[in-house]
Amino acid sequence: MTGPTQAVAPAAGLSLDLRAIALSRGERGGRRNILQSVDLIVAPGEQIAIVGASGAGKTSLLQIAAGALRADSGTLRLGGESFWQLPPRGRQRVRRALFLAPQVPPLPPRQRVVTAVLAARLPSLGFWRGLSSLLFPADLGAVRAALEPFGLASRIFDRVDRLSGGERQRVGLARALVAPARIWLLDEPLAALDPVHGEQVLALLCSEARRRGVTLLVSLHQAELAQRHFSRLVGLRAGRLAFDQGPDSIGAAQWTALYDVPPHNGLAASNGAA
Amino acid sequence: MNFARWPLVLTGIALAVLVAASFLTLDLHLTTLLAPASLAAMGRYAAEFLAPDLSPAFVGRLARAALETLAMSVLGTVIAAVLAAALCLPAARFAGRPPARWRVPARLLFNVLRAIPELVWASLLLVAAGLGPMSGTLALALHTAGVFGRLFAEAFENAPQGPAQALRVQGNRESLVLLYATLPQLGPQLLSYVLYRWENNIRAAAILGVVGAGGLGQMLAFHLGLFQNGRAASVIGAMVLLVYGVDLASYAIRRTMVRQH
């Protein structure tokens, strides 16, 4: 089976090392802790699922891992380099090896699918090719090959706002297949997909990542899917690490605890009697 | 007396003083203007304008000058838009990132460009660019870039940041982020600002020529100077028609854009 062509054969997946990550946000009534003393070490090419209830901090964790958000304290190392210690140029260099798919697909409504997908390839196209691709898209073959497994190759020249929510989500994920990235961070990639398509897409993403040796972090709230497709699950509960182990070793009690979260998590400290 | 009204009363008095001082210090001779003799003279002067020169040769020259003015307004506006978009990149503040180093200087630059009227720019640029439409085009471009700069920066800051952030995560440079994420979302809105400003710029372009920057303005100053008031009247007529035409075109384009969505 031939897969989509890659811009740059990744040397290997990027390793991720998060230590003592803490993040809080000021709100009415005090500061809300979003993440507290989270440690996460992912080896190159490893695939993990991050599970937890909504509001547990999954999105913030992925954004911190992608260098898109700076934690209040803790360290971030990507590929062994301490990210925030690097000079701005160094950070831009490391960023070119990252790919973050936010929960809401980052597609400008009036843009054509081909350009939206190609945008993920920009780090490897350089300025002038990026400029000319606005009018004459480069690497059309790669874009088609990326959309094909998602069943959207025929929509390549359609406008994004003519697609359904599920189709837009799939286009957002297809971008990963053309990005010159060595680590994929996918935030709730199945949110807009029905269960059947969702499972197919998840399987596709995992196999593509494995084929390329790309490190994969996926946040999911569908615990069952996570258990079936990943050999390592990281549970987040109210901003803290609940567990970090293989699916078989997680007990039913731990699962219930994960989704049974008291209201106003984190505000208890400043609110006295909550 | 109702104390709450004092600010209003004081303001009223201050305004009255301002108005009185203005009229008194200016030495306007308004009463002599309204004397029968001067009214008659004005009437005669005005009458000369009621016989516009419509000979084919002259109308041809008018058309060429009108085209020059139109071209000045289009080119000046377009250059301003490109310049403003480029300078805006450092001037807009994006959520979640510290304000760029160049934000304050860029905003200052836009304010200065905007504060100086087109005509003043034109007279300054005449020194560098000489007589002719190039000075007018550049004057329009500079002033309008200031106007666009502020509008665009606000638009960039208020645009949904999702697509832009996704591209920044991948380490793309700001200019590509602008082209691939921000402009596709803001395109119609920015285009409508530009078209609206074009309506103002055609008026400005028409009169810039009075200081020597080409087009209908230069023709007007020329013929008025030679006391050829019939021809001057034709030039004014051409100006009015040109402005009306551009207003119509701008309105029509903006309406088709709205209907397309």
Place this chain on the structure above:
Amino acid sequence: MRWIWLVLGMALLWPLLSVTEFAPWKMLEPRSLHASARFLAGFVPPATDSGFLVQVALGAWQTIAIATSGTVLALFLAVPLALCASASLSISSLTGRMAPLPFAVRQGLRGAMVALRTVPELVWALLLVRVVGLGPTAGVLAIGLTYGGMLGKVYAEILESADSHAARTLLANGSGRLQAFTHGLLPEAAAELTSYTVYRWECAIRSSVVLGFVGAGGLGQEMDNAVKMLAGGEVMTMLIVFVALVAGADGLSAWLRRVMQ
């Protein structure tokens, strides 16, 4: 489709550039560059000798005075025009549609206001300078005429969009139109009317500087003289004073509008 826009754009660009004689590289030719460099060099330091500063201060005051007097004159024109042109004070439309003659009169007045507005104030100033001579009178009259049209149009619109129930009741009960206005419409519309007027006064200050370039006095005329003499330092001082003046007027107008709320 993209091809077509691109080709069209490119095809239009060439004639645009040639008609406007757009050749920025000419500014870099030795002679031109030398002249611009010398002019620019003169800007720093700005001229600060006391005699000159007094002159500039007087010029600035004259500009404010021209703007104020011009706006007041405009009011004399705009208020009657707006009152007569506004449909809110129409007696014939109290009982259904407006009668044809009043309608025609109102449309005619609207047309007059449009005519006043459409001719650029710089053109009015150019013409008036030849009638009343160089100096502030031409500026005041030019502003009075154009702004009369602008204020009249906006006043009429404000009056029509205000709640006319009180006014119509008064008219129906036999009161005169002026009384209906002062007791029925004015309380409603006063804030908006004054706010727009103050805004226009601020625009008038900028206009009067521009008009100075064709001989209508004030700071603009001084600036024109200084540029023609290539006195960079003087131009710089006057630019700074102008920007400060406009900023001050802007602040004053914002404050005034807040006080009046």
